[in-house]
Amino acid sequence: xxxxxxxxxxxxxALSVTAFGIVDSRSEGFTLNQKLRVNxxxxxxxxxxxxxxxxxxxxxGYRVAYSKGDIEGRAWFMQLMExxxxxxxxxxxxxxxGKRKGKNPSLKTIAFGSHIDMVPDGGDYDGTLGSLVALEVxxxxxxxxxxxxxxxxxxxxxxxxxxxxxxxxxxGKLTTDNLKLMSQSGLTxxxxxxxxxxxxxxxxxxxxxxxxFLAFVELHIEQGGILDKENIRVGVVEGIVxxxxxxxxxEGFANHAGTTPMNLRKxxxxxxxxxxxxxxEVISSHKGKQVGTVxxxxxxxxxxxxxxxxxVFGLEIRDLSQDKIRTxxxxxxxxxxxxxxxxxxxxxxxxxxxMSPALSNKAIQDKIVQSAKELGLTYKxxxxxxxxxxxxxxxxxxxxxxxxxxxGGISHSPKEFTKAADIANGANVLLQxxxxxxxx
Amino acid sequence: xxxxxxxxxxxxxALSVTAFGIVDSRSEGFTLNQKLRVNxxxxxxxxxxxxxxxxxxxxxGYRVAYSKGDIEGRAWFMQLMExxxxxxxxxxxxxxxGKRKGKNPSLKTIAFGSHIDMVPDGGDYDGTLGSLVALEVxxxxxxxxxxxxxxxxxxxxxxxxxxxxxxxxxxGKLTTDNLKLMSQSGLTxxxxxxxxxxxxxxxxxxxxxxxxFLAFVELHIEQGGILDKENIRVGVVEGIVxxxxxxxxxEGFANHAGTTPMNLRKxxxxxxxxxxxxxxEVISSHKGKQVGTVxxxxxxxxxxxxxxxxxVFGLEIRDLSQDKIRTxxxxxxxxxxxxxxxxxxxxxxxxxxxMSPALSNKAIQDKIVQSAKELGLTYKxxxxxxxxxxxxxxxxxxxxxxxxxxxGGISHSPKEFTKAADIANGANVLLQxxxxxxxx
Numbered sequence: 001x002x003x004x005x006x007x008x009x010x011x012x013x014a015l016s017v018t019a020f021g022i023v024d025s026r027s028e029g030f031t032l033n034q035k036l037r038v039n040x041x042x043x044x045x046x047x048x049x050x051x052x053x054x055x056x057x058x059x060x061g062y063r064v065a066y067s068k069g070d071i072e073g074r075a076w077f078m079q080l081m082e083x084x085x086x087x088x089x090x091x092x093x094x095x096x097x098g099k100r101k102g103k104n105p106s107l108k109t110i111a112f113g114s115h116i117d118m119v120p121d122g123g124d125y126d127g128t129l130g131s132l133v134a135l136e137v138x139x140x141x142x143x144x145x146x147x148x149x150x151x152x153x154x155x156x157x158x159x160x161x162x163x164x165x166x167x168x169x170x171x172g173k174l175t176t177d178n179l180k181l182m183s184q185s186g187l188t189x190x191x192x193x194x195x196x197x198x199x200x201x202x203x204x205x206x207x208x209x210x211x212x213f214l215a216f217v218e219l220h221i222e223q224g225g226i227l228d229k230e231n232i233r234v235g236v237v238e239g240i241v242x243x244x245x246x247x248x249x250x251e252g253f254a255n256h257a258g259t260t261p262m263n264l265r266k267x268x269x270x271x272x273x274x275x276x277x278x279x280x281e282v283i284s285s286h287k288g289k290q291v292g293t294v295x296x297x298x299x300x301x302x303x304x305x306x307x308x309x310x311x312v313f314g315l316e317i318r319d320l321s322q323d324k325i326r327t328x329x330x331x332x333x334x335x336x337x338x339x340x341x342x343x344x345x346x347x348x349x350x351x352x353x354x355m356s357p358a359l360s361n362k363a364i365q366d367k368i369v370q371s372a373k374e375l376g377l378t379y380k381x382x383x384x385x386x387x388x389x390x391x392x393x394x395x396x397x398x399x400x401x402x403x404x405x406x407x408g409g410i411s412h413s414p415k416e417f418t419k420a421a422d423i424a425n426g427a428n429v430l431l432q433x434x435x436x437x438x439x440x
Numbered sequence: 441x442x443x444x445x446x447x448x449x450x451x452x453x454a455l456s457v458t459a460f461g462i463v464d465s466r467s468e469g470f471t472l473n474q475k476l477r478v479n480x481x482x483x484x485x486x487x488x489x490x491x492x493x494x495x496x497x498x499x500x501g502y503r504v505a506y507s508k509g510d511i512e513g514r515a516w517f518m519q520l521m522e523x524x525x526x527x528x529x530x531x532x533x534x535x536x537x538g539k540r541k542g543k544n545p546s547l548k549t550i551a552f553g554s555h556i557d558m559v560p561d562g563g564d565y566d567g568t569l570g571s572l573v574a575l576e577v578x579x580x581x582x583x584x585x586x587x588x589x590x591x592x593x594x595x596x597x598x599x600x601x602x603x604x605x606x607x608x609x610x611x612g613k614l615t616t617d618n619l620k621l622m623s624q625s626g627l628t629x630x631x632x633x634x635x636x637x638x639x640x641x642x643x644x645x646x647x648x649x650x651x652x653f654l655a656f657v658e659l660h661i662e663q664g665g666i667l668d669k670e671n672i673r674v675g676v677v678e679g680i681v682x683x684x685x686x687x688x689x690x691e692g693f694a695n696h697a698g699t700t701p702m703n704l705r706k707x708x709x710x711x712x713x714x715x716x717x718x719x720x721e722v723i724s725s726h727k728g729k730q731v732g733t734v735x736x737x738x739x740x741x742x743x744x745x746x747x748x749x750x751x752v753f754g755l756e757i758r759d760l761s762q763d764k765i766r767t768x769x770x771x772x773x774x775x776x777x778x779x780x781x782x783x784x785x786x787x788x789x790x791x792x793x794x795m796s797p798a799l800s801n802k803a804i805q806d807k808i809v810q811s812a813k814e815l816g817l818t819y820k821x822x823x824x825x826x827x828x829x830x831x832x833x834x835x836x837x838x839x840x841x842x843x844x845x846x847x848g849g850i851s852h853s854p855k856e857f858t859k860a861a862d863i864a865n866g867a868n869v870l871l872q873x874x875x876x877x878x879x880x
Contacts, residue, residue: 222699223696223699224696224698224699224700224701224704225699225700225704226701229704241698243698243745245744255849256663256664256825256826256851256852257731257733257735257756257758257825258664258681258683258731258758258824258825258826258827259662259663259664259665259824259825259826259849259851260664260665260731260825260849261664261666261729261731262720262723262724262731262732263724264664264665264669267720267733269716269734269735269737270716270717270720270734272713273712273713273714273716273717273734274713274717276709276710276713277710277713277714277717280702280707280710283702284702284703289701291697291698291700291701291702292702293697293707293744293745293746293747294709294710294713294739294748295697295709295739295742295743295744295745295746295747295748296739296742296743296744296748297709297737297738297739297751298737298738299734299735299736299737299753302735302736303735303736303754304685304733304735304736304754304756304793305683305733305735305756306733306735307733307735308734308735308736311737314743314744316697316744316745318697318698353744384698384699385696385697385698385699385700386696386698386699387698409695409699409700411696411699412696
């Protein structure tokens, strides 16, 4: 197995330890349990252990959902869960559930977890980290002989990377169309769910009740590079952005590039270029964290010597507020109308995706902030620009997410890396957040 | 055979006839031969006759070079040339030559002609018209029992549409690389030349001498729509533009479209859009007839949800002056450097085509102008934005081109159409220009 060099950031660890000594029992209404600390080495060793499962013929990471590596990795993970005394099962959607009884069975469940499937040639931290850190919380409770008041549950969702299909199943949003889709593994989603011991004949049985959970909390690497760049240890996720996508079609008139004078042209590419800049101006001119992207384009007929009669490009806007996305889009529509009028072209927008934002629960955010503060860790409120299982879970449970830095913001790449000290810091925040939720 | 409605523009014809009556023997040093007039109906009927040769399985025009239709059309044309008393041959490059002796064999040859191959689903006038009008000149001389002082020669070039390969062969510019190229017919250029009775083993034998021609004159439809739009009967071509083409590569940094803040992006597509507009501004801001086009583009990796790390587009600039093309390109390079610096991207230009302009001979232009004036026809000096066999011929002979209007400027389309009156006007200009050249 190819393993990257392990970088132990001793100064950061020292800082955390010092902080632990200072902050105990300092704040009002929130007491840091000084004894409870995660085992940094155990988590990191398990990252490297799990990375052994799933390799393609060239030795690259290939634990894509439903593949041999995914199935073997899940078996390894379930064994660890059983070793930790959890009651382990696979629901009909293929999600791995690990339950731990609380003192009071009438209380709602505190759930946490992530996923262990990966994109082809992906990294060892996306999803994996949140899954192993969830297990670490259980290990620490076991070692300290702590039984929480609330029942606890680890959820390892199936096929997150393909489109959060496991969490969709769990919240009742998996469609029959989804089941027919071809997954990266070469199996359809339906075939894949069966391959990992799910049961597509009883997909309603895995749907969880809205009253069942006190919270769902997910720890994940931050894929935008903001924490790493700003040297901040913990991201407190305010929500997962909504995503709207459009195909934008500009129509002009195709003509001979040699014989058509500049002033007689209706050049679709030129209008498209103006609109691409206008999109960027509209998105960038508003305050906030919204992003907008033109990621694909074609000019038609697409020859050096033909004035393009048509240009089609993809426009995507993401923000935590659906209203803001709508406002931005309306501004872009106005700019498009002006460009079309000026150039004698026509511009049409065809929406192809409308994914609603998922807001984090404010009380859970507060507990994450408080945990970070008590642990002496720098933190930052931020949004998640990427989709996660938490987005689905937010539809049935109060949701919270904890981000830890990913070096260079690199993700979906073999270069994905999070320092062990940052893993431990984030894991301790998750642990303390769960404990704080239990004290409610 | 599908034939379009024949529109006889009687007012235009009447105007021309009136003009003929007025202008005879009016000007100094240039005497219009009032008896010599082309036969409008004969030319147009032959257009429709030739259009019968070459159809694809769906009945669309398909007289592409080296195809069955091309071979049959050429045979039909050669028969007409023989009927007109020409000494007909096919040179080793597959060009059809039709020679008519002059009174003085020591004088240089006056050559004229065009091509009869077409693009797939093309029209019946591009090339065909110039070829049949050239033959009409001979018919009129025969009918009027005129023998010119200079030898005359009709040249029907092979495979103009594929890349002026016949005229390249005739001027000695056909390369061995050219011979290996696959043509539209499914044959390589070498195989195609053999299929039309050329001789690829003796390609030097078709190369003509620089001292051989007094002039080469080609009549062609004007493919830019300028004559039609401005209601002008004759275009006096000042030259065929040079064409420079580049692949322009913009490199930024590919990133997640959801997690990468707007101010941390190096969006290659955005820089490309700015540069496309800059190209248009540079080209349009200079006086003159230069044109510049971005006709193809791609963004990479090319997904809605990835900030493009790379964008590649095609840039083409055409003008009669190579210096002007160079100046425009240097301005574009400066704009590119400024955009790259502003956006943190890199922009590189890779030239893939550098075709020199071909200037028309000034004395021939004057004779075309004088002929149009004497015939009472409106005319306009203009450049050819499209390539023609005349571009190659200009390298070995004084060259001139006569344009006639194409309705709507439409070309390379079944809708290509030139009114019979405009055909006759242009043909009479060609006839009188040949006669004027002979009087030198």
